[in-house]
Amino acid sequence: MATTSPPYNIVSIADCVLRFRAARPHVHCITNGVAQNFTANVLLAAGATPSMTIAPEEVQAFVEMADALLINLGTMDTERSKAVEIAVTQANHECKPWALDPVFVQGSPLRLTLARSLVDLGPVVVRCNKGEEQALFEGRDAPCILARTGAVDRVVHEGRTVSIENGSPVMDRITAMGCALTALVAGFTAVEDDAFLAVTAALVLFGLAGDHAAETASGPGTFVPRFLDALHNIDSNDIKTGARMK
Numbered sequence: 001m002a003t004t005s006p007p008y009n010i011v012s013i014a015d016c017v018l019r020f021r022a023a024r025p026h027v028h029c030i031t032n033g034v035a036q037n038f039t040a041n042v043l044l045a046a047g048a049t050p051s052m053t054i055a056p057e058e059v060q061a062f063v064e065m066a067d068a069l070l071i072n073l074g075t076m077d078t079e080r081s082k083a084v085e086i087a088v089t090q091a092n093h094e095c096k097p098w099a100l101d102p103v104f105v106q107g108s109p110l111r112l113t114l115a116r117s118l119v120d121l122g123p124v125v126v127r128c129n130k131g132e133e134q135a136l137f138e139g140r141d142a143p144c145i146l147a148r149t150g151a152v153d154r155v156v157h158e159g160r161t162v163s164i165e166n167g168s169p170v171m172d173r174i175t176a177m178g179c180a181l182t183a184l185v186a187g188f189t190a191v192e193d194d195a196f197l198a199v200t201a202a203l204v205l206f207g208l209a210g211d212h213a214a215e216t217a218s219g220p221g222t223f224v225p226r227f228l229d230a231l232h233n234i235d236s237n238d239i240k241t242g243a244r245m246k
Contacts, residue, residue: 059083153167
């Protein structure tokens with residue numbers, strides 16, 4: 001059942017998606033090599049503009065051009081670490097929103113240390129799964145919006161919680177789904193001043209696209225193109241009739 005408390009009703013979600021497509025936000029993505037192609041295609045299908053360079057010599061200029069920034073820790077090396085530092089500094093200097101995806105921080109002490117230092121620098125949102133959340137915050141409340149994704153997605157911040165039940169189990173069988181979602185979330189925060197609403201709208205759109213793709217896909221291989229088509233084609237009526245929130 002959809003929440004009826006403004007501004008998180010279905011009409012607000014649908015309006016946010018329409019404004020996202022009209023604005024075509026530019027999201028600069030510092031992400032892992034496995035996720036780059038799919039992340040770019042997700043942003044394009046949803047209506048955004050991606051850029052993907054990780055070169056430290058270029059990243060400041062690309063963040064200056066962008067409307068939002070994604071920091072994804074899926075594969076870390078010296079070049080990416082330097083690019084992350086430059087990009088976050090520039091985004092904060094210009095007050096541009098950025099999202100953090102602390103991929104598998106529970107598996108690497110170095111990555112966990114980096115992720116915690118980045119949280120202290122003020123991302124608008126951290127998008128993660130339960131294991132990543134537990135490692136990153138160790139039972140403490142997140143200081144920013146937390147988008148915890150799983151069988152049911154939850155957006156949590158300062159006592160507010162919205163649960164989103166859209167999505168397909170097949171999404172867990174496709175690499176870079178979560179990485180691409182965090183990029184989409186970052187883009188939505190560039191369009192909507194209410195970041196909680198922006199994150200919620202991004203998760204609803206993403207989950208609905210999964211619902212639509214699952215209707216005709218026979219497995220992961222056929223799911224991906226149908227998912228991208230759904231991101232592109234979902235309209236306000238689809239959102240108003242299909243979003244499952246509480």
